[in-house]
Each structure stands twice: as structure tokens, then as C-alpha cells.
Amino acid sequence: MAKFLLIPLIAYCLIVAALVLSQRHFLYPAPPAGGGVPIGFTAIEYPTSDGLTLRAGYRAAAPDRPTIVYFHGNGADWQSSVVATDRLVPAGYGVLAAEYRGYQGNPGNPSEKGLYSDGRAAIAWLQQQGVDRSNLVMIGNSIGGGVATQMASEGAAAALVLISPFNSLSQLVAEKMPWLPTSLLLRDHYRNDQKLAEIDAPILILHGDADTLIPVGHARQLAATNNAAQLEIFPGAGHDLAWQDSAERRVLDFLNGNAGKLTALENPSE
Incomplete structure (x- = not known):
């Protein structure tokens, strides 16, 4: 009996060890x-x-x-951000399609701390080009929503748009792997839920109710943390929502509808 119990225990420990050592490989494909x-x-x-x-x-x-400033998801690249903003560019919006360490031939290895550093570097570059922080809109898709939320929490956004976001990575991984002590093993957490409540800027959250990677309940939880957040659920849409025309049109309507607020933020003395 002891041998029969030992075999699954060893297998479980090996799985845990493999996930601990390779978790960032899975998180940042x-x-x-x-x-x-x-x-x-x-x-x-x-x-x-x-x-x-x-x-x-x-x-x-x-x-x-x-x-x-567009932060893409973990399995994408900056060129995909261009596709996801192709309805915004004709309206005159500028786009910095941000990229991460370890992506598209960039040096370094991705991590939560590293991606935040990458986001700050993108914003600093824009400032060097004469684009003020108060004239920036952060858009984040999927895990990129974590970077966008962090940048907005640091005061670098006149508006924030989250597409297919998770409430926190900690919660999402725990839901996907309830048989693992993920709270002890996970290195990156992306606590969007703790940060969004403190953001004083127009917020739009978009999510598809057919998203099987990040359930729509995450968007609802996030929206509940900030009374000013607008939430729109897209029936039948999956995790590819960011590239759908309906989502882009909604983002454009949101930005155009907040044009007065954005202008006020650009000219705080007026």
C-alpha cells in the first residue's frame, strides 16, 4: 500500500517541480x-x-x-498591436506598439517586474519625443492588461482600456490548476484587482462571454473595483476579441466620448 501511495506522490512532486522551474516559459510563450x-x-x-x-x-x-501605448498579450507581438489599432489610427490617434523583453528578438527574459520596466521605458521614450504622460492612453490585451494597469496606477494614463483581462494572474492560475499550491509557487501575480481601484482616469473593460482562456467573470470582478469603470460584454466573443472590429469600434467610441476629459487632463490649468 505504501508503494502505491508513494508513486502518485512522487509524480505530483515532479509535476510541481517542473512547473516551478518552467512557469515563465508557459506564461510568456x-x-x-x-x-x-x-x-x-x-x-x-x-x-x-x-x-x-x-x-x-x-x-x-x-x-x-x-x-x-498598446501592450499585447503573451502569445503575440508588437505587429499584432498594429492590427488591433487599425481603426484608431485613421482617427488620428498615435500608437506606440510596445514590445517586451524576450519577444521579437529582444534581449532578456520576460517576468512581471521586467514587463513593468519595459512599459516604463516605452513611456520614457515618448516623453523624449515630446509626448506628455498626460496625453497617453494605455490599452492592454490579456496579460498586457497587467502592464497597462500598472502604468496607469503610476499616473501615466489619461485613460485606460483593458481587453480580455484577468482579475489577477494569481486567481486565474489557481482556477486553472486548483490541485496545485499556486499561491506559494507562482512568481508573477499581476494584481490588477488591487490597482484598478486607485486609478483616477476613464476606464473601459471589454470581454467576450465565450472566452475560455480568461473567463468573463474576471472582467466583472475588475469592473466592480472601480465605480467609474465601464464594462462591456461581447456575446459569443472569445479571447481574440482585441482584433474584432466590434471591440475596436467600442474603444474608438470610448475615446471619442471622453475627448473632453482627455483634453482637460492635457490642460489641467484650463
Whole structure:
């Protein structure tokens, strides 16, 4: 009997050890590097505080229009952010399609702390180009919502849009793997739920009710943390919501509808 009990225990310990050692490989499945520079965008480089140089893409805003800093999901790249903003660019919005360490041939290894550093580096580069922090809109898709939320919590957003976000990575992983002590094993947590309540800016949260990767309940929980947050659920939409025209139109309506607030934030003395 002891031998029969020992075998599954050893197997369980091996699974736990494998997940502990390789969790960031699963959390950040960067696609193969490749792809050119989309028309209208420029390839840019900016340094991080820990000595990396990241490559990303940029398109300047039309006069008096905000600039979007777009943080993509964990299995995507900055070129996919261009596709997800193709209805915003014709309206004059600028886009910095941010990229992460370890993605698209960039040096370094992804982590929560590292991605936050990468987000700050993108914002610092924009400031060097004369784009003020108060003229920035943060948009984050999936795990990129964690980076966007962190940047907004640091005061770097006139508005925040989260698409298919999780309430926290800790909660999501615990739901996916209830048989593991994830609270003890997980290195990256992305506590969006703790940060969103403190953000004083227009907030839009979009989620599909057919999303099987991040259940729609996460978006509802997030929206409940901030009374100012607008929540829209898209019937039948999955985790690819960010690239659907209906989501892009909703983001455009949200930004245009908050144009007066964004202008007020750009000109706080008026």
C-alpha cells in the first residue's frame, strides 16, 4: 500500500517541480521573431532601466490627438498591436506598439517586474519625443492588461482600456490548476484587482462571454473595483476579441466620448 501511495506522490512532486522551474516559459510563450514594419509605422528602440535595448513600433499622433501605448498579450507581438489599432489610427490617434523583453528578438527574459520596466521605458521614450504622460492612453490585451494597469496606477494614463483581462494572474492560475499550491509557487501575480481601484482616469473593460482562456467573470470582478469603470460584454466573443472590429469600434467610441476629459487632463490649468 505504501508503494502505491508513494508513486502518485512522487509524480505530483515532479509535476510541481517542473512547473516551478518552467512557469515563465508557459506564461510568456513568445512567438518566433519575424515580421516586417507595417506601413505607416517606424521601427524604434528604447533602453530599459536594467540595461536592455528593446525594439518596437511607433506612429505619431495627429496634432492635438492622444497617443496610445498598446501592450499585447503573451502569445503575440508588437505587429499584432498594429492590427488591433487599425481603426484608431485613421482617427488620428498615435500608437506606440510596445514590445517586451524576450519577444521579437529582444534581449532578456520576460517576468512581471521586467514587463513593468519595459512599459516604463516605452513611456520614457515618448516623453523624449515630446509626448506628455498626460496625453497617453494605455490599452492592454490579456496579460498586457497587467502592464497597462500598472502604468496607469503610476499616473501615466489619461485613460485606460483593458481587453480580455484577468482579475489577477494569481486567481486565474489557481482556477486553472486548483490541485496545485499556486499561491506559494507562482512568481508573477499581476494584481490588477488591487490597482484598478486607485486609478483616477476613464476606464473601459471589454470581454467576450465565450472566452475560455480568461473567463468573463474576471472582467466583472475588475469592473466592480472601480465605480467609474465601464464594462462591456461581447456575446459569443472569445479571447481574440482585441482584433474584432466590434471591440475596436467600442474603444474608438470610448475615446471619442471622453475627448473632453482627455483634453482637460492635457490642460489641467484650463
